[in-house]
Amino acid sequence: MQTTPRKSTSVCRSIQTLSVCLTVGSLITTLVVSGCQSVPVSERKRLYIAVPTSYENQMGLQAYQEILDEEPLTKNQQYSAMVKRVGSRIAAVANQPDFDWEFNVIESETQNAFCLPGGKVAIYTGILPVCENEAGLAVVMSHEIAHAIARHGGERMQQNVIRVGGQKVTEYVTREASEEKKQLILAAYGGATEYGFILPYSRKHELEADEIGLLLMAEAGYDPSEAPLFWDRFAAQKQGEAPMEFMSTHPSDVHRASALRELLPRATAQYEQSATKYGVGEPIR
Numbered sequence: 001m002q003t004t005p006r007k008s009t010s011v012c013r014s015i016q017t018l019s020v021c022l023t024v025g026s027l028i029t030t031l032v033v034s035g036c037q038s039v040p041v042s043e044r045k046r047l048y049i050a051v052p053t054s055y056e057n058q059m060g061l062q063a064y065q066e067i068l069d070e071e072p073l074t075k076n077q078q079y080s081a082m083v084k085r086v087g088s089r090i091a092a093v094a095n096q097p098d099f100d101w102e103f104n105v106i107e108s109e110t111q112n113a114f115c116l117p118g119g120k121v122a123i124y125t126g127i128l129p130v131c132e133n134e135a136g137l138a139v140v141m142s143h144e145i146a147h148a149i150a151r152h153g154g155e156r157m158q159q160n161v162i163r164v165g166g167q168k169v170t171e172y173v174t175r176e177a178s179e180e181k182k183q184l185i186l187a188a189y190g191g192a193t194e195y196g197f198i199l200p201y202s203r204k205h206e207l208e209a210d211e212i213g214l215l216l217m218a219e220a221g222y223d224p225s226e227a228p229l230f231w232d233r234f235a236a237q238k239q240g241e242a243p244m245e246f247m248s249t250h251p252s253d254v255h256r257a258s259a260l261r262e263l264l265p266r267a268t269a270q271y272e273q274s275a276t277k278y279g280v281g282e283p284i285r
Contacts, residue, residue, distance in 0.1 A: 039150045040095075041212040049154045053098065053117070056154050060116035064102070067122065074107040074125055082282065083123050086137050089220040089278075090145055091119065099148075111234075115144035117153055130233050134281020135217070135226035142213035142220070150212060152205045203251045210256055214267045221274045222281065224267035231257035 036045045074080060087103040099119030109126040121144065123137070131137040147153070210227070218224040235253035251259075271277065 039208065039212075041146075041215055042150070042208050044208060046155060047158070049151055049158055051154045051157055053151070053154075056151065057098065057100075057118035060118040060120050060148075061100075064116050064118075064120035064122070067106075068104060071106045071108065071122075074105040076105070076107075076125070078285070079105045079123075079125060079128065082134060082137065082284070083121075083141070086134055086220075086222075086281070087121055087141055087145075089222075090138065090142050090216055093216060093219040094145060094149060096149060113140045113144050115141075115148045117148055117151075119145075119148065121145065128284050130237060131230065131284055132233070133226070133283045134278065135222040136230045136233075136280070137284065138217040138220065138222040138281075139213065139227045139230045142216040143209050144213075146209040146212035146216060147205070150205070150208060152209065155205070156202075206250050207256070207259055210260055211263055214260060214263055215270055218267040218271035219274055221271075221276045221278045223277075223279050224264060224271055226280055227267075228257040228260040228264070231260065 036047060037049070038045060083105050084103045087101065091099070091101045096119060101119040101121070103121045104123075106122050106124050108124045110124045111127045111130065113121075113123045113127055115121045121141065123141065127140060128137070131140060214224050214227050217227070231253045235257070238253070
């Protein structure tokens with residue numbers, strides 16, 4: 001006996017509903033049952049990251065190798081030696097025995113740096129003039145290393161899974177609405193998640209990496225008072241080109257400098273306890 005079109009459609013919708021509910025429910029159950037964990041140093045509470053660190057580290061290694069295959073490394077031995085020296089001092093206090101640390105300098109005018117999962121660090125020569133000295137370089141490197149220590153990449157991957165799951169649910173519940181109304185709802189949902197969840201969370205990650213990085217550089221023996229000065233310099237050379245903080249993944253440079261100054265008493269106490277003090281270290285020429 002053939003099923004009528006109406007019954008067939010009803011069955012399909014029931015299956016789709018069950019599928020969506022099971023997928024989203026499974027994700028929520030996994031995160032809730034796994035419980036919360038604390039971010040190292042900052043002690044911020046977050047949901048357990050389901051992505052294994054070994055998987056993150058392998059992804060980091062693969063991405064790092066691909067980048068180094070495409071980007072030219074600097075021939076400036078002074079830069080390379082300084083980055084390795086500063087990086088090694090920070091790594092020594094980072095308490096990451098599973099990281100296979102590697103430090104390289106990429107010859108590029110780009111003002112950037114990164115630390116991929118597993119301790120794969122690269123500094124672009126374009127950022128070095130703003131650093132001015134070893135302590136300024138330590139500000140940049142410890143910030144990027146802090147992202148890896150805090151597993152911000154894994155946390156963002158998990159957030160993206162939740163975002164996509166929420167979008168699928170939205171698409172399903174609006175399936176019978178007019179196309180115009182459906183697009184308005186989906187557009188509103190997308191804007192809400194971007195400006196209300198993803199971007200603010202990215203800014204939170206940046207400020208958290210600033211905090212963790214400040215304490216790392218202080219423990220490594222670099223004067224933490226250089227951190228807000230670095231962001232003052234970084235803001236000055238932008239000449240008002242930065243986007244409004246509300247629409248940015250990063251907090252404003254002025255905001256970062258101010259937040260770091262508030263953290264200086266704690267970081268200075270950490271610096272005073274460090275076994276060896278390098279101050280601002282050698283200048284970058």
